[in-house]
Amino acid sequence: MKTHTCDDYDSNSLTVEEALQRIEQDLQAIDEEQQLPIRSALGQVLAEDILSKIHVPPYDNSAMDGYAMLGADLPTNGQAQLKMVGTSFAGQPYNETVQAGECARIFTGAVMPTGTDTVIMQEHVERQDDLITIGAEHKKGQHVRPVGEDITIGQVVLKAGKQLLPADIGLLSSLGVPEVKVKRRLRVAFFSTGDELCSVGEVLQPGQIYDSNRYSLHGMLTRLGIDIIDMGVVRDTPEEVEKAFLSAARSHDAIITSGGVSVGDADYVTDTLRRIGQVNFWKIAMKPGKPLTYGKIQNAIFFGLPGNPVSAMVTFYQFVQPALQRMMGQTKRIPIRLTVPCLSPLKKHPGRIEFQRGILEKDDQGRLVVRSTGKQGSGILTSMSQANCFIILPRECGNVDAESEVVVEPFEGLV
Known part of the structure; x- marks a missing residue:
């Protein structure tokens, strides 16, 4: 990489790292929780650790289709013959004890019969009627899944702060857990500002553009599993911006706007925030996305994103998304770079x-x-x-x- 003589540094701007640190220090996870059936909890954040009440698997079982036997009967050289005395199916175990010199036909996932500790794959067996012949290449304990191999009783299987993914829902069902306690969904309101903005479906007038940011924001927020309200386009007047701020702050955890945060005569977002709330910072030493405002209105956090579409998306992913995830109670994610x-x-x-x-x-x-x-x-x-x-x-x-x-x-x- 080369250096360049034209410096783009602004001493009044925070670095990305400083801004992220300020946001992290300022935010706490929401307190409210709810109990949900596990199917309804997909994408939600666990509010408490999940401890297993059972072993997984709950019994010794076969990892292969084959024959269950006692490891002491394995030949050290040459071959050995064993008599088949029964069959253990998955869900239908063989309930008798297998004695020395005997074996039981067994299928994958079936309970190991009493007296057995080893499985010989069916491909490695010669069978004639009820007699099987095996060689000396096998080891005691092979192809057996012991009780608790995956999970033991009392083990923490999912920690608080985990966002539940499809594999987690399957894991919970394997433990017989019907419901979990999760953080309630965040409530986020968003709107755009700008007299030049036109909603999709309307006919553009001279000087107007379609409002893409609200649709991008809707998609990004939806993927986070958040309850959202789209407040539309708010006109560029101090009165309308203030009215929208106060309305959103009454019932939402966060407010996100796009546009109106640059230095301009008709950009009222930051000035209104200063008047009725708190401004933590409003400039970041980054491109795109320099005019990013962060603060609070009553109990709601506030992000004022730039009006340019790419700037709005970049600042959302770098600042807003991790902030909302922190408020949701999620374990902090380390970006993959x-x-x-x-x-x-x-x-x-x-x-x-x-x-x-x-x-x-x-x-x-x-x-x-x-x-x-x-x-x-x-x-x-x-x-x-x-x-x-x-x-x-x-x-x-x-x-x-x-x-x-x-x-x-x-x-x-x-x-």
């Missing part, structure tokens, strides 16, 4: 960290590489649609030559 060669030259001025949009892929040699989506303007929403990662360029770096190594943050697991 990789260092890979960049096939495209990248333009950048030192002074601000940049989140450029990239496409992470494998080249002909099987290497993971990244290339730019192209133009990186904060209004070019196609760059977010085409990308599958952020290319993160540190504050001090300048232009990046092709084939230089860069840090990328894949969208998978983020968006």
